[in-house]
Amino acid sequence: MSKNLVIGGGFYGCLVALELNKHGHQVILVESENDFMQRASYINQARIHQGYHYPRSFLTALRSRQNFTHFVKEFPECVDNSFDKYYAIAHQSKVSAVQFYKFCQRIGAPVSEAPDDIKKLFNRHLINDVFKVKEYAFDAVILKEIIATKLAKTDIDIRLNSTVIHIEKDVVVIQEGQNQKTITVDRIFNCTYSNLNRLIVDAKLEMIPLKHEYTEMALIEVPDPLKKVGITVMDGPFFSCMPFPSRKLHSLSHVRYTPHYHWVDREEKEYIHKSDSLYTAMIRDAARYLPLLMNSNYIESLWEIKTVLPQSEGDDSRPILFKESEKAPGVFSVMGGKIDNIIDIREQVQKVI
Ligand SMILES: Cc1cc2nc3c(=O)[nH]c(=O)nc-3n(C[C@H](O)[C@H](O)[C@H](O)COP(=O)(O)OP(=O)(O)OC[C@H]3O[C@@H](n4cnc5c(N)ncnc54)[C@H](O)[C@@H]3O)c2cc1C
Incomplete structure (x- = not known):
């Protein structure tokens, strides 16, 4: 022993x-x-990843699907599947709506056309298409x-x-x-x-070799039509707004504003400095795509260092x-x-x- x-x-x-x-x-x-x-x-x-997040990293997406199944089976008590999850593809996305749909099919992840009442919540000038998927929170x-x-x-x-x-x-x-x-x-x-x-x-x-980001995630109360909904706008400098079950709120993260600054580890120690909230910028930009978000109530921001291996940067794996x-x-x-x-x-x- x-x-x-x-x-x-x-x-x-x-x-x-x-x-x-x-x-x-x-x-x-x-x-x-x-x-x-x-x-x-x-x-x-x-987010309990199901692969949808990784259209540019096929293997990570496939592995995510397997991990999702194991995680949900092993820890059912912490899984929140009480909401509908939608992935919206922006016109300026790095993947097209067709590519995203085919990618989901390739990895065997459930995907279908979002209903009209959901689609009409989005700004059609900026969003190409919206898909209903199966993704949970913990x-x-x-x-x-x-x-x-x-x-x-x-x-x-x-x-x-x-x-x-x-x-x-x-x-x-x-x-x-x-x-x-x-x-x-x-x-x-x-x-x-x-x-x-x-x-x-x-x-x-x-x-x-690690890269660190000092991140801000906002906790918000979303308006009623979004209460049982999670949304991710893909794939590029967009945002995610989805249930944060432990606080019965929604989290809002934005690819451009959630990381405040980043650094890589070197021999000398790095010291974190606090920065001001970028919530206003986050919500303003997110509401361009999903106008209803503007009626959210900001509660607070959670701050944490996010650490990634540099090789996962390019494809977000x-x-x-x-x-x-x-x-x-x-x-x-x-x-x-x-x-x-x-x-x-x-x-x-x-x-x-
Ligand atoms: C903003 C953000 C969003 C994310 N979103 C998601 C998501 O939606 N889905 C997902 O799956 N993952 C997500 N992640 C990644 C996920 O949170 C991490 O992969 C995971 O929580 C890491 O777990 P850990 O145990 O390695 O780290 P931690 O939970 O940070 O644990 C490390 C522990 O080490 C302790 N510690 C540090 N130094 C010492 C020491 N010298 N002695 C004793 N104790 C020490 C710390 O106190 C800490 O408790 C996100 C991360 C961030 C920051």
Whole structure:
């Protein structure tokens, strides 16, 4: 039985910890916050991807379809399928309406013509066509409760309010309140998402090429006709507005305004600076396509760092990262990319234990 440290109690850290435990390994799970899944695993658009988002990355789209099925089956309690989802294709889209429709058929994702009462909500001068699809949202708070319940049934050594401040091959320093503790483990799984490179740089290991965006997602109350509707305008500098189940609101993200600024990790540390909300710009532009949105009530913005692998930038795909350090075998960097990549991550864990 090996002794493993999992750093980060987001969805993926918890998933890795549970997988290790299931195979009989000893696990310590360390999370800086006072609860699991408080960072990107809560602050995200809550979309369970079905592939529709990736018309320029066929393999990601196909894999998304498989992951969707697994995720929905494994975590039904957190799945919100109580709304209708529409993808609208703008005239200036990078894909045409015909290409989008054929793409959905190729990956076997449900797609049909949107009803007229939905189509007429859109500005026909800017939107080419609208399709009804099958895409759900997840309630991140319920998902966290499911995960916390699973963890509570194991003998995983859980340390909340604790931060790993240094790793060196098999030696780890953990800050717990005023105390620093040094422990020795056989394997380290670094599941810290936007913080992945911090510990890596400190330990002088190989940096992972990551791009970070400081993002703003607005939470809004949409007017009645949109309450049970989710909308994504594709494919380019457009927007998504869909239910955010854990707050019973809608989230609004905009390709141009949600990322406020971006950076890539370098040897020196990057410091985040706060910026002013771009909600007004977001809603004004989104309402050009869907005028009714102008009658929404703004509630607040959620801010989080979104981290992507550079290779997924061009086609918006979200491959996973599961990489063992060459300089320090036994130290793994793990990133799920999107919330439903559960089979891929589990497969990788099983390969290395
Ligand atoms: C704006 C935005 C929108 C998104 N939309 C979607 C979407 O609609 N659908 C989708 O599937 N995905 C979406 N994603 C991606 C998704 O949120 C992430 O892929 C996923 O949540 C990452 O989970 P994680 O466990 O890797 O990261 P996190 O949930 O961020 O977990 C990392 C954890 O590590 C902890 N930590 C960091 N450093 C340390 C340390 N040194 N010691 C101890 N603990 C530490 C943090 O506190 C944190 O809890 C979105 C992301 C963002 C930011």
